[in-house]
Amino acid sequence: MAIIQALRGTKDICAPEIAYWQRIEAVVRDCLGRATFQEIRTPIFEQTNLFERGIGEATDVVSKEMYTFTDRGDRQITLRPEGTAGAVRAYIENKLFAQGGVQRLWYTGPMFRYERPQAGRQRQFHQVGVEVLGSADARADVEVIAIATEILQKLGLKNLSLQLNSVGNGEDRQKYRAALVEYLTPFKADLDQDSQDRLERNPLRILDSKDKKTQAIAKEAPSILDYLSDGSKKHFDQVQTSLTALGVEYHLNPCLVRGLDYYTHTAFEIQSSDLGAQATVCGGGRYDGLVAELGGPDTPAVGWAIGLERLVILLQQLAAAPVNELDFYVVSRGEKAEAASVILAHKLRFAGCSVELDLSGSAFGKQFKRADRSGAIACLVIGDNEAENNQVQLKWLQTKDQQILAQSELLGNIDQWRQKINQARNQA
């Protein structure tokens, strides 16, 4: 009980699981790199102010989920709960807009929200996100959505659905909000408690309540799509037409409302049916007002974030983690032989082989047992005899064939030996 453990809602990512993370990172880097996105690394904490202004003080994230503290210089500091605000701050502060044209940025790293942990939800979690700044073109929305689907597809994920909506511009939303409140007010007594509370504060969120009675009422509510201005409507039509032309399937969901205040026009989520209650794998949308809100030039933008823990959960359901392929397992016995073993192992690694060296000093029998379990293709044996003659015994673990070689022969023709290793591996 005296052991110190990781804080609630945080965890260590260890051996078999780490393979999924590395695979995700590789796919993400590849897809975003080819689409000319530049990685940006911003601080993990920022002035509390940034999130209050950017995300919105009334949102749940800001009002009750932030890790906020005062540092030794009396500064109000918050561990970032999401990545967009920091990326936009960096865009403004570094005057990336001065380079002209469109900036395509991506980031990855830990985010922090003080919430009760649950399946697919932690206090420290990780996101990959993209932000395209400086274009109001519907193609930017489409590009970004298409890349998200590409990443998920290349990871082999199934059972995903893209939910799509438009929340219009500020003016559209205000009109719609008034109409919605007008519609809902007569039903107020029939709404669930949370929704009643939200009627004034944040009525749009009532639309995606999980309460059955509320859902039935929300189903008949006026749709935001009927309140879009001509410009908003045209933008959204272009997005939809283009997605269809691309073959990206989507479900129009007028009840989709996102929890951060900065969204305008296109809003979307990619959900999985294999995740339990926290079904959203990727969420994003357009945020044309945020850059100006944070003190930058008026700059339209669109982006998304993917929750990496949730991806890992899905990948784990699909297939076991790949194990590292091992070429050689080196066993040795005796003082001279043991001294030779570490040198041989290192030289083989330097030549490009993967090599595990048995350090146990136990009997050969035990070392062979471990060699067998290591998954290595070949075992290299150095005992007193071999050490005496600068030789090594090479044992093929699958066939049990073995042969004595000069160490110089093995190292001198290592490419040929590696070919044989690969042949043996492919036959297995």
Next chain:
RNA sequence: GCGAGCGUAGCCAAGUGGUUAAGGCAGCGGUUUGUGGUACCGCCAUUCGGGGGUUCAAGUCCCCUCGUUCGCCCCA
């Protein structure tokens, strides 16, 4: 912040008030002092997340606490 379930070895666990806490996997040692995947044998929890209480007697019942899981809320 609210609700429910769970916490026995590194892992999976049996145990539902009564003498010494099953079993399996992994690990270590041996049969086999230079040759593995099988088999057999041995070792591996003075103690059941922590604290308090009830009782002649508690892993087992009660209270508190911590952790964990799932759900609500919210979101990635």
